[in-house]
Amino acid sequence: MHWISIILIGIAANLDNLGIGLAYGVKRVKIPVLSNAVIAIMSMIVTFVAVTAGGTIVEYISPHIANLLGSLLLCTIGLWTLVSNRFSQQGIAEQPELFDEDKNYIISFREAITLGFILSANCLAGGIAIGAHGISVIWTVISIGTFSFITVAIGSHFGNLLTKTFIGKYSAAISGWLLIMIGVLEILG
Template sequence: MICANASNILRRKSMHWVTIILIGIAANLDNLGIGLAYGIKRVKIPVLSNAAIAVISMIVTYVAVTAGSTIDEFISPHTANLLGSLLLVTIGLWTLVSNRFSQQGIAEKPELFDEDKNYIISFRESMTLGFVLSANCLAGGIAIGANGISVIWTVISIGIFSFITVGVGSHFGSLLTKTFIGKYSAAISGLLLLIIGILEMFS
């Protein structure tokens, strides 16, 4: 009995690590699309500006995950996990159907955030861009918090993949936009969230 319980705990923890990595990727695939748009327009995103975007995403994610984790105080962990999983599935389906989180407006006119039109996203300009891009971390963060998944590691995962996707996208814009991921980043993001929700539901 003890061995069985220990096995279940280990399996649950390993599933959480997979979820943490996948949520970091899924939440930032749109950022890859935005980075590609800037790369094609030859608008540079310096390392400091990219870091600012990542930090803002981490802050928003922390607030959302913390808010989601408070659900455990009012309902059972099993019910909270189910609600969080269903929310992830819903977000995934919504993303697939409506493309709501693809930030099409920014992708079509990335120069909107380059206020001084110097083809460089400054630190100040990156703050505004960061808050817009982090919007898709809110609902997902609440769902992750409800599932009882580590706040700190989820936040770190979001920050790391935000920095990577924006940086890679803006640097290799014209090259990556023709790839499968570049064309269907929003759809892949929605599919990943859907898979994460289903995995968490039955873990």
Template sequence: MHWITIIVIGIAANLDNLGISLAYGVKQTKIPISSNIIIALISAIVTYIAVIAGGTIIEYISPSTASLLGSLLLCAIGLWTLLSNLFSKQESLKNPDLIDKDKNHIISSREAITLGFILSANCLAGGIGIGANGISATWTVISIGLFSILTVGIGSHFGYMLTKTFIGKYSNYISGFMLILIGIYEIFA
């Protein structure tokens, strides 16, 4: 089994979660456990669908070609993540007030659904690449779900302190590099 890939993809897919929860922590906006779980469930569901879709690709092309395409897709997603500051998704990540519509400094269940879908974009594309590589959907979903809960919980708790750190400032870049490294690792694994 590809345990290293499963763990690293769980971390890489959730660095945006860490970044947004840090931003909320700084603004003293709370993300209750129920909202955190909703975000994690959405990421897990999106990942599962993507991994199954990626796994379906294997049925139509050879496993080695599917693995290569999946690895290249992970590299491409990593590159896209590195360049994602140019895309509109980042507006929600840079300005957390766009999600907290009622301005009560609490991310409600309804707001968590919106946030969950925004944050699951990495999971969708990465899941297709993982599925095409034949990596376990179950363990990938568990990894992404657990790391989602951890990163959102840690980020919102330590928001003010961690926003000033290397991870807080460069979470998009770290995530992109990690995805590229996973893709390269899977090409040669």
């Protein structure tokens, strides 16, 4: 059951990255492999801190209560995603050139650090919830980093093509439903 949660949290936390990659692809702003790796590493660092913090919570309350709270937190984050449908990433998607400071249509290593930090915000609350469940820190971090790298790469590569697809249009809603599904799976598991 935890493997499914680890994979789903990796996907859910990074669907917005797909949208951001699409926005950059449409604007013809390139995200080189090294810059994409920096974005993924930033997500991994934030996830590690969040999952570790969530794991610390278990030391102060019973594992059952921590598991329930973590599951409810995931469901709440999913609902908030569905209701608000507005993250700071939406501003990035509308104006991706904001992070291309030198306006050369390439996201540099330094620009990728800032972008990666902002994109990793999705990993924070989900990471705390996962940590409260006692789910493997290392595998969660690897899942987040892997899916971050894949979604940004796919998005920036396919740009125009994917913005018109179901995933491109509804990435926030899909992410919200995935988080709710993970929370429910963990409550039942």
